[in-house]
Amino acid sequence: xxxxxxxxxxxxxxxxxxxxxxxxxxxxxxxxxxxxxxxxxxxxxxxxxxxxxxxxxxxxxxxxxxxxxxxxxxxxxxxxxxxxxxxxxxxxxxxxxxxxxxxxxxxxxxxxxxxxxxxxxxxxxxxxxxxxxxxxxxxxxxxxxxxxxxxxxxxxxxxxxxxxxxxxxxxxxxxxxxxxxxxxxxxxxxxxxxxxxxxxxxxxxxxxxxxxxxxxxxxxxxxxxxxxxxxxxxxxxxxxxxxxxxxxx
Amino acid sequence: xxxxxxxxxxxxxxxxxxxxxxxxxxxxxxxxxxxxxxxxxxxxxxxxxxxxxxxxxxxxxxxxxxxxxxxxxxxxxxxxxxxxxxxxxxxxxxxxxxxxxxxxxxxxxxxxxxxxxxxxxxxxxxxxxxxxxxxxxxxxxxxxxxxxxxxxxxxxxxxxxxxxxxxxxxxxxxxxxxxxxxxxxxxxxxxxxxxxxxxxxxxxxxxxxxxxxxxxxxxxxxxxxxxxxxxxxxxxxxxxxxxxxxxxxxxxxxxxxxxxxxxxxxxxxxxxxxxxxxxxxxxxxxxxxxxxxxxxxxxxxxxxxxxx
Numbered sequence: 001x002x003x004x005x006x007x008x009x010x011x012x013x014x015x016x017x018x019x020x021x022x023x024x025x026x027x028x029x030x031x032x033x034x035x036x037x038x039x040x041x042x043x044x045x046x047x048x049x050x051x052x053x054x055x056x057x058x059x060x061x062x063x064x065x066x067x068x069x070x071x072x073x074x075x076x077x078x079x080x081x082x083x084x085x086x087x088x089x090x091x092x093x094x095x096x097x098x099x100x101x102x103x104x105x106x107x108x109x110x111x112x113x114x115x116x117x118x119x120x121x122x123x124x125x126x127x128x129x130x131x132x133x134x135x136x137x138x139x140x141x142x143x144x145x146x147x148x149x150x151x152x153x154x155x156x157x158x159x160x161x162x163x164x165x166x167x168x169x170x171x172x173x174x175x176x177x178x179x180x181x182x183x184x185x186x187x188x189x190x191x192x193x194x195x196x197x198x199x200x201x202x203x204x205x206x207x208x209x210x211x212x213x214x215x216x217x218x219x220x221x222x223x224x225x226x227x228x229x230x231x232x233x234x235x236x237x238x239x240x241x242x243x244x245x246x247x248x249x
Numbered sequence: 250x251x252x253x254x255x256x257x258x259x260x261x262x263x264x265x266x267x268x269x270x271x272x273x274x275x276x277x278x279x280x281x282x283x284x285x286x287x288x289x290x291x292x293x294x295x296x297x298x299x300x301x302x303x304x305x306x307x308x309x310x311x312x313x314x315x316x317x318x319x320x321x322x323x324x325x326x327x328x329x330x331x332x333x334x335x336x337x338x339x340x341x342x343x344x345x346x347x348x349x350x351x352x353x354x355x356x357x358x359x360x361x362x363x364x365x366x367x368x369x370x371x372x373x374x375x376x377x378x379x380x381x382x383x384x385x386x387x388x389x390x391x392x393x394x395x396x397x398x399x400x401x402x403x404x405x406x407x408x409x410x411x412x413x414x415x416x417x418x419x420x421x422x423x424x425x426x427x428x429x430x431x432x433x434x435x436x437x438x439x440x441x442x443x444x445x446x447x448x449x450x451x452x453x454x455x456x457x458x459x460x461x462x463x464x465x466x467x468x469x470x471x472x473x474x475x476x477x478x479x480x481x482x483x484x485x486x487x488x489x490x491x492x493x494x495x496x497x498x499x500x501x502x503x504x505x506x507x508x509x510x511x512x513x514x515x516x517x518x519x520x521x522x523x524x525x526x527x528x529x530x531x532x533x534x535x536x537x538x539x540x541x542x543x544x545x546x547x548x549x550x551x552x553x554x555x556x557x
Contacts, residue, residue, distance in 0.1 A: 200432040205514035 042094065043151050050144040052084035057137050060130075072125045074117070074133065081133065084140075085113050109136070112178055116213075119194065120185040128184060131177030135170045142166065164235040171231070175224055182213055189213060253314055253321050257285055260303040260326040274315035278308045281325070295404040298328040311473075333404035340394040343413045347421030348387040354425035355380045366431045373435045375443050379428050379511050382450055383421075386503065389454065397461050399468045420519045428511050436512040449506030456499035459485035464496070477542050490546075491554035493535040497527040498552055528552050 056077045063076035074081075089110065092103045117129060142162045149155040188194070195209040253274055257267040267288050272281065282294035298307040301317065303326040314323065355376075359367045371377070427433065436442040463486045467476045480487045488495035504520035531551035538545050550557060 199427075199430060200434050202434050202437060202512065203514040204427040204430070204433055204512060206427070 039151055043148060045090070045094070046144045046148040046151065049084060049087070050141060050148060052080060052087070053137050053140040053144065056080050056084065056133070057141060060133070060137070070130060071127060074124050074129045077133065078124075082113055082118070085109050085136070111216075112181070115195075116182055116185050120188050122188045123181055123184045126181060126184050128177045128180030132174045132181065133177070135174030135177060138166065139170050139174070161239065164231075164239055167231055167235075171228055175220065179217055179220060182217055186210060186213060251321060253319075253323055255281060255314070255323045255325060257299070257325050257327050258303075260300070260328045263303075266327055272314060274313075276314045277310060278312045278314075279310035281314070282310070285327070292327075292329060293333075295333040296330045298330050299325045300328070302326065330406060332407035334407045334410055335404050336400045336402060337394060339405060339410045339413060340398075341391060342410060343417045344387050344390045344394065346414055346418040348384060348391070350418055350421045351380065351383050351387075351425040354422070354429040357429065357431075361426070362431055369431070371429060371431075371433065373433065375435050375510060376428060376433060378443065378447065379507070382447070382507060382510070383425075386454065386507075389458065393458070393461055397465050399465055399470065399472075401473050420515075420522075424511075424513060424515045424519060427513050427515055434512070436510070442512070443510055446506045446508075446510030450503050450510065451506075453499040453502035453506060456485040456488065457496055457503065459483045460488075460496040460499060463489075475541065477538065477545060488554075489549075491549060492531075493538055493549050493551050494527075494531040497531050498554075501527060501552075528557060 059077040059080065060073055063073045064070055067073070088106050092099060092106060112132070117124060123129065142159065146155065146159050146163045149159055189196075190210045193209075195207070197205065197207050199206050251274065252270070253272040253276075255267075255269040255272050256265060257269070258264065259266055267285050269281065269284050272284075278299055279294065282297050282299065285297060285299075286293055294310075300307050301319070301324075305326075307328075308317070308325075317323065354361060357366050357369050436446075463481055463483070464478060466481075467478055468474050478489050478493075480489045485499075486495070488498060492498050501520065501524045504516070504523060508516040508520050528551065535549070535551035
């Protein structure tokens with residue numbers, strides 16, 4: 001869902017690092033964009049994020065080659081992953097539209113990184129972690145380079161195509177990874193009573209993190225199809241529109 | 250007297266929906282809406298939004314045709330606001346829920362707490378007091394809805410009732426669960442804390458009621474007039490000197506009082522969420538006042554004196 005929401009927010013009405021000024025989503029060219037200073041900031045932000053996720057991608061490949069297996073690769077990219085995914089919180093302010101969708105997307109990613117994977121050390125060696133890390137990495141590299149090129153008004157069709165096509169596989173992949181990871185964390189959370197507080201206490205409050213995680217998993221059921229079909233719809237709109245444009249060139 | 254012709258087009262598709270001829274120049278939008286309903290009965294007036302521009306603001310029911318910037322053939326654009334429900338219905342439903350739900354927890358109805366606690370009673374005085382306060386609060390709201398408030402709008406979108414009831418009923422259940430729990434821990438500073446909190450609660454309830462009455466008296470029955478509210482002889486209304494929406498100020502105060510009384514974190518969270526929403530409303534109201542009245546008192550803040 002964090003994977004899907006990222007792409008959905010990005011594609012729907014633009015989440016992520018600045019698509020202001022870029023003909024996007026509906027294909028209408030909005031002449032008014034950010035000023036030159038803001039544009040510079042956005043370009044730098046998107047370039048840095050693209051680079052960051054490339055670092056993670058390279059880190060994964062190198063670790064795989066060094067270890068000779070794809071198990072427990074999380075440890076080799078743990079720090080840049082935390083850094084760049086958490087850094088995406090900055091996007092929430094600079095996105096021109098749908099603060100709700102963007103913050104939802106970033107929050108769910110940050111939740112998975114910190115409140116699940118970081119907090120429950122036992123799941124860090126699970127293969128499901130690799131599943132969502134790969135999905136996120138590929139998605140983000142494409143998404144941030146899409147924004148960079150859009151801001152510079154020079155978007156290669158390949159990038160646009162990739163952004164609106166690869167999600168078909170990456171989204172379910174990411175969601176599977178996320179769900180399996182949360183599921184794997186459950187017994188350890190219950191055992192340790194992680195982030196949970198029970199009665200009696202002087203603030204008359206209780207919280208069961210184990211139950212909360214189960215609720216999160218259940219919430220994927222209504223949310224995932226909505227986001228997925230929204231992106232399919234966006235894909236049809238944008239890729240066919242581009243085809244038409246090409247016809248008239 | 251020249252008659253007008255009115256054509257009504259769909260704001261999105263521009264499809265011609267209705268053509269009215271021989272419309273009186275002094276006809277109101279409300280009357281035009283009624284005429285439109287005759288040809289499209291599924292769109293009762295409350296769900297019609299008519300405007301001069303497809304993307305523009307809705308015209309008001311009181312607007313008069315000849316006063317609008319239109320020729321003798323007026324084109325109006327129609328937007329369906331969706332199914333509507335009356336404000337009174339929404340308020341009664343959203344307030345009756347918490348009243349009833351809290352009592353389910355207070356009386357420890359089966360299947361909430363362990364079976365050995367079914368229909369037992371808490372041994373803490375503050376728990377009984379809290380039930381009285383919470384119930385009083387919602388009874389007051391219900392009575393105000395029926396007898397005090399004069400609503401500007403008749404209806405709101407139907408989906409609001411689901412949203413609003415989820416909020417009120419959900420929080421009521423959440424708070425009530427802990428306050429009436431067999432393992433409830435009474436306030437740290439005991440009777441002192443409860444007495445202080447009760448005083449805050451009562452004062453704020455009286456304050457809130459005073460403001461509602463003052464606002465009611467500003468507006469004649471059946472009208473939608475808006476006037477600047479001013480302090481009256483009732484000291485509770487003197488808060489108008491400092492804020493635009495003292496009703497919200499007092500409401501927040503009541504819930505803070507209730508939170509201190511019960512020393513229950515969910516109550517504090519409910520107060521916080523409510524405060525956030527009321528601040529948004531107060532700011533909007535404050536802005537409207539400033540826009541509408543040139544001589545609006547400059548000292549006033551929206552909800553918190555001098556601050557917010």
